[in-house]
Amino acid sequence: MSNVYIDERLLDAAGLSDFPELYAYIKERYPKPIGELPQLVPIGDQTLQQQVKNNDDIIYASNEEFEPPVPNAITKLDLSSQLERNSFLASNGSDPQLIVYGDRITLTASYATTGVIPNGYLFKSYPQEARPKQGVQVIALVGTDASNTYNIFCYIDQGGPFIISSRWLPSNTALVLNISYYKNYESSKKINYDANNNGKIDIMDTWNVNGKGQFEAQSYVYETVKNQTNLIEAGVQGLNRTNNLNSEIKLVDELAIYKADRAAYFTKDGPFITYSFGAKLAQLGANYEAQQTVYKLFSTISKKVLPSNIKYMPIQVEQQEFSAMCLFKDMYDKSSAVQVAVSGQLNTLDCEFQGTYILDNYTNASASNEAAPEDVESHIDEVIIKHEKQLGSSPQQQYTITNVYNQLMINDFFPSSAYNTFYIVDDGTCRVCVFNLYFESKGLNGRSQEVGRIPDSILPADGKSLGFPAAVYRTKGGRQNNFSVNYFIVNAQFKMLYFQLSEPQESIPTDSDDVYKYCASGMYYL
16 A cells, blocks of 8 residues: 555645546545544634634623624615717617616616627726626627627626627627626636646646635535624625535536636525526537427536526527527426527537526525524534524515516517516615516517517616517527527617517418527616
8 A cells, every 4th residue: 555645635625526536536546544533624724613713702702792793785876877888889779777786786788880890898988886806707698680690799897898799790780788797706716717827728727726725625614604704804795795606506517617717606695696607518418309409507506596487598609500598497406407498409519698587485584584403413513503693683685576577468479488577676775677588489570579568667767778688599490590699678668578689580380389489588777
C-alpha cells in the first residue's frame, strides 16, 4: 500500500466529490492511513464549530437583548427617462421602462432599427443604479420579427444591453427585451472563464480555482451558518442571494460548464424565481413528438424553486433554424422537472435561458412557518436550529398574490392551458404583473395575432405598451420552422394582447395532430 494519500477534504475542496468515478479512483489509489482521526474542517476564516459558538455568544450571551435584524425599507427608482436610444434605433410604439427596486432591476424595451446596423449597445449610456456587478454579462433574450436566418443575442453589462447578431440587421427590424436581474447574488462556483490561462474554457478551470481554495467546500449546514453570520454582521439588506446553481441544481452532464463569460444564476426572492444562464442540453432521454424534440437539462433541481403548475418560458437556441420553449414543473423525478421542447432535433445543443416566474403555492414567511425538526443529530445542529428560529423572527416581506387570468377575455381561436397565470404581486410598496402564457392554434392569418382583451387592473404604469420575447413554432415544422424568438405585446392603448410573428402561418387541417405552439412570459410594473 502506498504511504501517500489524498485527504478527502482536498478532494471536496477541489470539487471532485461531484464526480463519483474520479473521486472513487483517487481514494482507492491513495487510501488514508489506518487510524487517522478526523480533524476540524476550516470553513472561511474559522471552523464551523467556532463560528456557531461566536454567533451564539452574540445572540444569547450579551447583556442586552438581541434584536433580530430588520430589513431596510426598499426604494423604487424609475430610471426610464434616463435611457437615450442610439442613433440606429427608432421607437417601436412604446417607451422603455427601467425600474430599480432594491437590488432588482427590470428593463422592458421595444425598438425598431432605422438602417442596417452592426452589433452594439442599445443606449448611449446606462444608469449606474441599474448596472449589474462589475465584470458580469447577464443574458437577455431578444424578441424580434426577423426571420430565423438571423440569430440575435443580447447581454447586459456596465454599458447596458448589447446586441449581437449573426448578420447585420436590416432596417425596421424589431428588437424586444424584458428582463429582471439582481445586483447581489452568489457568483457561480462552476467557473466559465479561462481561469488557468490555457486558452480553453472547460471543467479544468473549475478545478483550478477550487483547488486553490478560493471557494469554500459547500454543504447545507455550512450555507446555513454562513447566512446566519451574515445576518448578524450586516443585517438583511444587501446580502448576496443564494445561487441555486451552486448546490441544489446539477446539469445532466457533470463535466459541462455554463456558457463562457456570461452570468449564471438561479435565485429565489420571496415568490419570484429569476434565472439567467447559458448551457448545453442533454440528449439523454430525448422524446420525439412528430418533429418536436424534448430534451432534458438538469439531473436534479431543488423543489423550492419549482412551481406546482407548469410554466412555459421562451428560450434562445443557438441553432438558428429552430424555436424552443422551456417547461418548469415540480414532480417526483427531478431530472424531468425542467424540459426543453424544440421544433426539431438539434445538432448544436447550446441554448440561452432567462426569465422570471412566480411560485404558485408560495406562502408568506413567518416564524411559525418554520417548525424545528423533532430529531436532531447533534448538539451543534440543535444550536444552529435555535439560531435560525431567533434570526427568522425578524419582520418578513409579505406578498399578496392574485391570479387575474380569468379576467382576461381570450379569443376562442386561442385555446389556452389550464395553468396560464397573470399574477398581480403586491408587497405593500409596489405592484407588479408576472405572467406565463401558453396557447395552441391551427394557424391564423396575419403576422399580428390578437389574443384577447385585458382589464384596467393590469394596464402597465403610465399607460405604456410593452413588448416581451415569445416562442412560437409548429410541432411538425422541423427545419421548415421559420419562426425565431418572436414577441408578445401588452397594448395599453387598446387594452389588447398580441403575438407578433416573423411571417404569416399556414393553415393546419383541424383533423391533424399538428399545431402551432406559443408561449410568452414577462414582468412589468403597475
